[in-house]
Amino acid sequence: MTRNSPRSLALRTFMALTPALLVTGVAVALVGGTRATEAAADAVSTGPSASAVSADPAASAGPAEPAASAVPDGGSSPACLTDDLAGTVTGRSGSGARQAVLSLTNTSGHACEIRGWADVALVTPPGEVVHVPTLKIGSAGPAIVLAPDATAWSVLQWDVCEAARTGCGVGVGLQYIADPDSTGIAADLAELPEADRSGITMKALRVGPYQSTRAAALA
Incomplete structure (x- = not known):
């Protein structure tokens, strides 16, 4: 009966865990990407509106005097x-x-x-x-x-x-x-x-x- 060495046991353990680690990494990446996208969308939606930045100067001008x-x-x-x-x-x-x-x-x-x-x-x-x-x-x-x-x-x-x-x-x-x-x-x-x-x-x-x-x- 062949005896498993510590090195071969460690290698088998790593091979068994690798798929799980890959799945976990992909999930983390997907969650992080989704949150980054939501943060960017929030930043765009909460920025100053076009009407606030480019106010019409004629709206604040007083009535013209008769000429x-x-x-x-x-x-x-x-x-x-x-x-x-x-x-x-x-x-x-x-x-x-x-x-x-x-x-x-x-x-x-x-x-x-x-x-x-x-x-x-x-x-x-x-x-x-x-x-x-x-x-x-x-x-x-x-x-x-x-x-x-x-x-x-x-x-x-x-x-x-x-x-x-x-x-x-x-x-x-x-x-x-x-x-x-x-x-x-x-x-x-x-x-x-x-x-x-x-x-x-x-x-x-x-x-x-x-x-x-x-x-x-x-x-």
Whole structure:
């Protein structure tokens, strides 16, 4: 009877265990692969959504302000009346002639058309017109259609003078007329401190044409 050596017993044991070890290894590999796949899927599903990353910038933007539009051949809108427009004269600092900007905002609730120049005059506290030589400068552009709350602009320039001198007009405000059939309306004043002090003095006034932007009026 042949006697089994320890070495042959160990080899037989290993051969008997090998299939079991292979099955166990395959099972572990399958379980690990499945968990890795599930983790990757979770990472994708829990990431930031496309809508959160690429938000529409237009959604957070406020409503656009009404704009004045130039119409080369004129539009179908009615002419702006003086009563349709709220005016403000804003002073500008600088040397030489006094300069300001007249802004006329459409408050009528409907579109209206404006072109040419405003009639601007210096006025006293009772509203009487102070006659000062006035010149319309620049060239009239195309008609400007003002949507409700849109604004047209015009530059104003005048030469200051000493109140006591002959030919020097003195007033406390400025009025504007947009249509020839209406009376003047006093404009609100801003950054014209002399109006509340000794008064606005001028010996000559120059009025620029209507423009659809403030920058164009001052160009």
